[in-house]
Amino acid sequence: MTDLSRLLKIANEAVDIGREAATTSELGTVTSKGDRDMASEVDFAVEQAIRSHLAKITPDIEFLGEEEGRSGDSGDLLWVLDPIDGTANFVHGIPLVAISLGLVSGDESLAGVIDMPFLSRRYSGSRGGGSYCNERRIHGGKCDRLNDAIVAIGDYAVGDGSGERNRPRLALTALLAAKVQRVRMLGTAATDLAWVADGSLDASVMFNNKPWDTSAGVLIAREAGVAVLDTDGTQHTFNSRGTVAVAEQLAPELLALIAEASG
Incomplete structure (x- = not known):
């Protein structure tokens, strides 16, 4: 049985490492990925830091990152990372940026952590365990029109x-x-x-x-x-x-x- 509580804790620790890289690294060179799409050196730094950490802590779980693709042996579980979601915002100094790390089994998401390093918000959740923002339980809105x-x-x-x-x-x-x-x-x-x-x-x-x-x-x-x-x-x-x-x-x-x- 997958221990989601343990894996969510590991995900939070990994995102802590990524957050440190995101908030302390220089923007550096911005690389074109095609028409109006880009990646900064920070994107790569965050992905490499999280990928390396998870490879040590959960070597049996495959990893997929936006910038450098898949690594590790194929298995039942997969870590999925966007190191800087909102790179265009990040490059322009707009603080709407997130580090997004999910845990997936087949077609189903089992756990996730989303950190907004410049807004001091972290969202997390696991299947059957509810969702939280900075330790506060959250629920969707009640708007009915x-x-x-x-x-x-x-x-x-x-x-x-x-x-x-x-x-x-x-x-x-x-x-x-x-x-x-x-x-x-x-x-x-x-x-x-x-x-x-x-x-x-x-x-x-x-x-x-x-x-x-x-x-x-x-x-x-x-x-x-x-x-x-x-x-x-x-x-x-x-x-x-x-x-x-x-x-x-x-x-x-x-x-x-x-x-x-x-x-």
Whole structure:
């Protein structure tokens, strides 16, 4: 049986190490990863520090990092890390940045830690154990009308084919702007999911699902009582195409808007 309490403690310790690297390292060289996508030396420093620590403490668990891919023997469990979620924010000095470390088994997230090093917030949770922000138990919001909701949307696509991929994103932006209280684009998926989990946001919609962005936040949101779905309304998994986190009572109306935007 997987000891989630022990592994969550290990995840928190690993993120402590990453947080130290994130807050003390120089930005250094910013490397292009394609059209308007980048990684800083801090991204690599945080990933290397966490990867090295977990390889020593949990050598039997495979590791997937955004910047340097997979390492370790394939097994039942997988650590999934985004060392700096929100690199564009980080490079520009915007403090909306998160370190996101999830633990996954197959298609299912089992535990997660999201640290916001410049906002002094840490979110964590494990399956069946609830979700917390700085030791405080958290729950999703109680908003029951989309008209009163604050909804975050993921970044617009860049790179090849971005025009076509942005059609549903732009269409949804217009639909939400006409319907909800406010639309937000924070630039960090992990923060979107954590803030839906604690009720700061009422929903978050992303037309993509990169596991390093979402594995920790999906677990934290679900343990806070939030519905986490694919954009077609099915239950979200590691292999879903999109990621929608929403208060249960708002899900039908929001999913209808997503379907309309998707055409």
